[in-house]
Amino acid sequence: MRKNIKNIFTFVLLLSISLGFAQRTQNDTINTGVIDVVKPYAPTISDAFKVKEVPSLDDETTETKKAIKYNIFSFPVASTFTPAKGKAAVVEKRAPVKLFDNYATLGVGTYTTILGEVYLNHAISRNESIGGYVSHHSSAGGIEGVDFDDNFSDSKINLNYSSRLRDLAWNVEAGFQHQMYNWYGVPESQIAQAKANNIDTGHSFFDAHFGGDITFEDTYINSGSFFFRRFGDNQGSGENRFIAKAKVDVPINDVEISTDFKIDYLGGAFDRNYITTDALDYGNFQIGLSPTFELKQDDLTVNLGASLYYSNDKASGDNNIYVYPNISATYRLVNDVLIAYGGIKGDLIQNSYYDFANENPFVSPTLFIRPTDQLYNAYVGLKGKLSSNMSYNVSGRYIADRNKALYRNNEITLTSEDYTYGNSFGIVYDDIQTFGVAGEINVDVNRNFKLGIKAEYFSYSTDDEAEAWNLPDIKGSLFLDYQIDENWFAGANVFYIGERKDQFSLNDGFTVTSPFTVNLESFFDANAHVGYHINEQFSVYAKANNIANNAYQKWQNFPVQSIQFLAGATYKFDF
Structure with a gap:
């Protein structure tokens, strides 16, 4: 405007x-x-009008399109560049480790130690295989300060057959074992008399066994097994044991109750007892039933059950019924980082000559054997992961045992028997309450390095005995496994056993002393090994045991070998 x-x-x-x-x-x-x-x-204001998107033009010049010609003035350019062919990036894969079905190893070391083992396995068909192994470990002895034979040997042979079908898998195996030890732990005060009597300290054990197991798929009967062992020694002792087990799911009102069924028979005899020449017979027959029901809700899992045992004592003829709780629970507080668990259980523990001799090979063949009534074993703990490669477990427990078996040094009687010079152990029973705390850490830095540490503390309360004989107050262990590179590997383990208490008493017919308590010092036992894989089948290794060179006494008057070295080789193969 x-x-x-x-x-x-x-x-x-x-x-x-x-x-x-x-x-x-x-x-x-x-x-x-x-x-x-x-x-x-x-x-x-003039009238508004809409402009058309495509205007109508009557201009003859506009309607006639002109032909446009393009001319490119190109000329060659010299170049030496040649583009490379591209290819996809690949991730480096470690070559799979070749696994062999068989191996053999042999090592020799100080104290004239020989260690050998052969394991064989052969697939008969797709579903059948047969295998076996033979092992031997022996030493000529030579412990410093020991005046009697201290050599030992342990030889085993085993055969097995297994079959896996569509709905079941079963396995049978049979074996034989021979062990030889010596009652060389004669106290210093009795060495002269033992030499004068020219005692023979050798003690041999024989073990023949046969057993099998079967596992079912998609049936109420989950598994079953049986096992028979004949065990004896060169002193006229003999023991038979038969164990049969089955695990079934019992449906009740659309709920399945997992039930364990067990039959355990033990019968044996010794030629004499420790004081007199009267024979010592023992035996116990047990039938056990343990139903368990599992409840799950979110992060909480609870197993509710009980154990019922019937026991018949062969020697006395007594029949007894035992009932134990069987309850456990776990609760995930923070996924896998913090898991709380606890429970209370009980059991009727069948003690045997075989078990005692394998834990303490210096027992005398004059043992009074009876079962242990573990009234309850209550425990609570926390476990989980501190990181992706570090796990932990902290727990505490309280155990009440009735007739718990304890090893105690036998009284010195100087009879015609070679084990009556304070150089053997007997079994005594007592009602014991045990309080314990434990903690462990396991570290898997990578697939080549593993480390584990565990420590336990115990406190005991006895009813009749002065001490909980030969039970340590502290236990500790450490293990290390390191695959250094493709060829080199190494490892180590350390054990710590705290103080234990034993008893010493003398009653040789001339001198009688009141029993007094002996303190056995705590000890470390450090062991290490290193090896080299020459190829995928052949390896060499070296071991050092008791590196601290401490001739400690695991049992009273029985020092062990000092530092030991052993070197050997392992060969893996297929047929």
């Missing part, structure tokens, strides 16, 4: 100037003056 007003004023001004100039040229006598032309501005 302002632009239109300006144009009008410009036009009026030019018109005035033109008129004035014309008048001046025609008649100079006309007086000059100013003529003001005033006209009001009345703007109007």
Whole structure:
């Protein structure tokens, strides 16, 4: 609007100037003056119209399209560049380790130690295989300060057959074992008399066993097994044991109760007892039933059950019924980081001559054997992961045992038997309450490095005995396994056993002393090994045991070998 007003004023001004100039040229006598032309501005708005997207043009020039020609002025350029062919990136994969079905190893070391083992396995068909192993470990002895034979040997042979079918898998195995030890732990005060009597400290054990197991798929009967062992020694002792087990799921109102069924028979005899020449017979027959029901809700899992045992004592003819709790629970507080667990259980423990002799090979063949009634074993703990490669477990427990078996040094009687010079152990029973705490850490830095540490503390309370004989107050262990590179490997383990207490008493017919307590010092036992894989089948290794060179006494009057070295080789193969 302002632009239109300006144009009008410009036009009026030019018109005035033109008129004035014309008048001046025609008649100079006309007086000059100013003529003001005033006209009001009345703007109007034109009709709006829509512009078409594609305007209609009738221009002949526009409608006729002109042909356009493009000319490219190209010329060759010299170049030596050759593009390389691209290929997809690949991730480096470690070559799979070749696994062999068989191996043989042999090592020799100080104290004239021989260690050998052969394991064989052969697949008869796709579903059947047969295998076996033979092992031998012996030493000629030579412990410093020992005046009697201290050599030992342990030889085993085993055969097994297994079959896996569509709905079941079963296995049978049979074996034989021969062990030989010596009652060389004669106290210093009795060495002269033992030499004068020319005692024979050798004690040999024989073990023949046969057993099998079967596992079912998609049936109420989950598994079953049986085992028979004949165990004896060169002193006229003999023991038979038969164990049969089955695990079934019993459906009750659409709920399955997992039930363990067990039959355990033990019968044996010794030629004499420790004091007199009367034979010592023992035996116990047990039938056990342990139903368990599992409840799950979110992060909580609870197993509710009980154990019922019937026991018949062969020697006394007594029949007894035992009932034990069988309850356990776990609760995930923080996924796998923090898991709380606890429970209370009980058991009727079948003690045997075989078990005692394998734990303490210096027992005398005059043991009174009876079962242990473990009233309850209550425990609580926390476990989980501190990181992706570090796990932990902290726990505490309280155990009440009735007739718990304890090893105690036999009284010195100097009879015609070679084990009556304070160089053997007997079994005594007592009601014992045990309080214990334990903690362990396991570290898997990677697939080549593993580390584990465990420590336990125990406190005992006895009813009749002065001490909990030969039970340590502290236990500790450390193990290390390191695959250094493709060829080299190494490992170590350390054991710590705290103080134990034993008893010493003398009653040889001439001198009688009141029994007094002997403190056995705690000890470390450090062992290490290193090896080299020459190829995938052949390896060599070296071991060092009792590196601290400490001739400690695990049992009273029985020092062990000092530092030992052993070197050997292992060969893996297939048929």
